Amino acid sequence: MTIKEKALKGLPLDIPIIDAHTHTGPKYRRGWHQNPDYANVAGQLKLYDLLGIDCCVTAPHPLCDAMSVLTNETAAREAELFPGRVYGYIYIAPSNGMDICRENLRRYSKNPAFVGIKFLSGYQGQCDDPVYRYAADFANEARCPLLLHTWADNPSTKSMAKLAQEHPDLSLLIAHQGGGKAADTLRTAPYMKDIPNIYLELCGSLHNTLSFSDIAGLVGVDRMIFGTDAIDLDPRFDFGRLAISDLPDDAKKMIFAENYLRLLEHSQLGKIQL
Amino acid sequence: MYFIDFNCAIGEPMRSERYSTAEGLLQWLDKYQIDCALAYHSEAMREPEMGNALMAQAAAASGGRLKTCFVLNPSLESLGIPGEGTPLERLKKHRPSAVRIFPGEQLYPFDTFYAEEILTLCQQLRLPLIVDCPYDNVFLTQLPQVCRAYPDVPIILLRFLYNRSRQYMPILRKLPNVYLDMSTHIDVGGMEEVVRRFGSEHLLFGSGLPVYEPSGALGLLLYAQISDADRENIASGNFLRLEGGIRYDD
Numbered sequence: 001m002t003i004k005e006k007a008l009k010g011l012p013l014d015i016p017i018i019d020a021h022t023h024t025g026p027k028y029r030r031g032w033h034q035n036p037d038y039a040n041v042a043g044q045l046k047l048y049d050l051l052g053i054d055c056c057v058t059a060p061h062p063l064c065d066a067m068s069v070l071t072n073e074t075a076a077r078e079a080e081l082f083p084g085r086v087y088g089y090i091y092i093a094p095s096n097g098m099d100i101c102r103e104n105l106r107r108y109s110k111n112p113a114f115v116g117i118k119f120l121s122g123y124q125g126q127c128d129d130p131v132y133r134y135a136a137d138f139a140n141e142a143r144c145p146l147l148l149h150t151w152a153d154n155p156s157t158k159s160m161a162k163l164a165q166e167h168p169d170l171s172l173l174i175a176h177q178g179g180g181k182a183a184d185t186l187r188t189a190p191y192m193k194d195i196p197n198i199y200l201e202l203c204g205s206l207h208n209t210l211s212f213s214d215i216a217g218l219v220g221v222d223r224m225i226f227g228t229d230a231i232d233l234d235p236r237f238d239f240g241r242l243a244i245s246d247l248p249d250d251a252k253k254m255i256f257a258e259n260y261l262r263l264l265e266h267s268q269l270g271k272i273q274l
Numbered sequence: 275m276y277f278i279d280f281n282c283a284i285g286e287p288m289r290s291e292r293y294s295t296a297e298g299l300l301q302w303l304d305k306y307q308i309d310c311a312l313a314y315h316s317e318a319m320r321e322p323e324m325g326n327a328l329m330a331q332a333a334a335a336s337g338g339r340l341k342t343c344f345v346l347n348p349s350l351e352s353l354g355i356p357g358e359g360t361p362l363e364r365l366k367k368h369r370p371s372a373v374r375i376f377p378g379e380q381l382y383p384f385d386t387f388y389a390e391e392i393l394t395l396c397q398q399l400r401l402p403l404i405v406d407c408p409y410d411n412v413f414l415t416q417l418p419q420v421c422r423a424y425p426d427v428p429i430i431l432l433r434f435l436y437n438r439s440r441q442y443m444p445i446l447r448k449l450p451n452v453y454l455d456m457s458t459h460i461d462v463g464g465m466e467e468v469v470r471r472f473g474s475e476h477l478l479f480g481s482g483l484p485v486y487e488p489s490g491a492l493g494l495l496l497y498a499q500i501s502d503a504d505r506e507n508i509a510s511g512n513f514l515r516l517e518g519g520i521r522y523d524d
Contacts, residue, residue, distance in 0.1 A: 007492075007493070007496065008306075008307055008492070008496065009496070010496035010497050031437040031438065031439075031440070032437060032461075033437070033439035033440075033461045033464070034461060034462040034463060035461070035462060035463025035464060035466055035467035037463055037466065037467070038462050038463035038466075039462065039463075043463070044462075047462075047463070050497050050499070051497060205490070206436060206458045206460060206490060209485055209486060211487050211489070212489075230462065231462040232462075233460045233461075233462065234459075234460040234461065234462045234463065234464060234465075234494065235462075236460075236493045236494045236497045236498070237458075237460045237490040237491075237493055237494055238490065238493075239493050239497075240489045240490045240491070240492050240493015240494065240496070240497075241489045241490045241493065242489075243489075243493065244306065244488075244489035244492050244493060245489055246305070
């Protein structure tokens with residue numbers, strides 16, 4: 001049975017799957033809502049088991065209030081409680097200042113459960129913010145993934161491309177297919193042709209009129225990273241967008257996990273064990 | 275499981291690279307194992323009677339796989355329905371499975387004053403009415419009044435369920451003639467929660483083809499932890515029930 005055939009039967013997939021963009025824990029601000037049955041890590045993993053998702057990389061929900069110490073502590077605790085199923089991003093908040101940024105990087109870069117760095121850019125700062133620059137320099141040295149939030153060109157594609165160009169040894173994951181809509185993906189794709197260390201993370205695609213097959217045609221399947229934004233968003237939507245797409249199974253396997261694992265091969269931070 | 279995609283369109287004005295013809299829509303349905311679609315013809319936005327006639331022809335030639343949705347325009351005496359006679363007589367002749375209005379694009383408020391003629395007609399026939407417009411607070415404030423004034427009109431809202439729990443929960447609790455497209459219901463565990471608290475009878479499966487494609491909505495529905503009966507309700511049963519309630523022959 002192909003991946004698409006299995007998904008059309010509602011069966012879990014038996015291939016490696018990493019959810020590379022998540023925020024564990026509830027968030028009921030600004031219109032957001034989660035079914036309380038799924039609003040914790042155990043609930044999130046129940047959803048993963050339905051789909052066959054092995055693990056997630058997370059920056060827990062206190063990040064939306066720029067609470068970097070609590071966010072990273074939460075990720076570390078959840079990774080301990082759910083080993084092999086929860087990994088962390090070192091979350092950096094410019095408003096917390098340079099000292100806390102340094103301390104977060106120092107402390108969690110030694111924790112093997114942390115595999116990359118996360119900015120909630122746009123909401124919390126632009127790419128040229130000194131704290132973000134410092135953390136990007138760190139990511140470059142560690143050769144690790146750096147996941148950047150963007151929505152509707154905030155932060156701008158141009159500024160993210162500049163950050164990637166100036167830090168050629170990090171892997172820059174631009175979230176939300178470049179910013180949530182087809183125009184954002186179409187604007188990002190040409191930069192990806194010229195800058196080899198930019199990758200497109202796919203979550204939150206409900207407003208994007210491009211299919212994942214269309215996006216593969218623009219940027220290449222080797223540059224796409226699967227993520228769901230759980231539990232801001234139900235993972236079954238973007239899972240369906242990929243699993244039920246027209247892409248061949250080999251391409252789906254790359255996007256679901258292989259591409260992300262490749263990024264970690266040369267990273268000095270933690271590794272994902274599947 | 276039998277699937278009806280109730281939110282589709284055909285016609286070149288959609289300006290989609292996916293397809294423009296009825297044949298193209300059928301090919302897309304096949305790709306996702308969707309049995310049947312309710313569609314409107316996008317040329318009806320520019321020339322209502324002509325576009326609606328084209329949709330009726332396409333449905334008639336589809337071997338039962340396409341159902342007709344007419345686009346109604348309240349500024350025309352015919353409301354944009356092709357044929358002769360009153361709008362009621364024309365509807366009875368063509369027997370569309372639903373009608374669709376675009377109050378935002380056509381610049382009128384959706385309320386009992388401006389949409390009275392269409393609402394009265396739909397009430398008389400119990401004809402499902404798809405309201406395609408921005409669901410802003412003005413719309414949401416008017417909606418309860420419309421629903422109470424026209425309780426037999428099934429009013430269908432599109433791509434509504436994302437990040438709107440404070441709106442859809444009161445609607446599902448208090449407005450029994452409102453039906454919601456589940457294609458963007460991506461509050462986590464939302465499908466399970468809505469079905470448990472409010473039942474599955476008010477959710478409909480739609481894709482938004484050709485602007486959007488069905489894979490995300492299918493992921494939500496096929497993997498939902500709900501009973502098979504609830505899943506079948508959403509996939510097609512609810513729409514078939516609404517369609518079966520239309521009173522063209524009374």
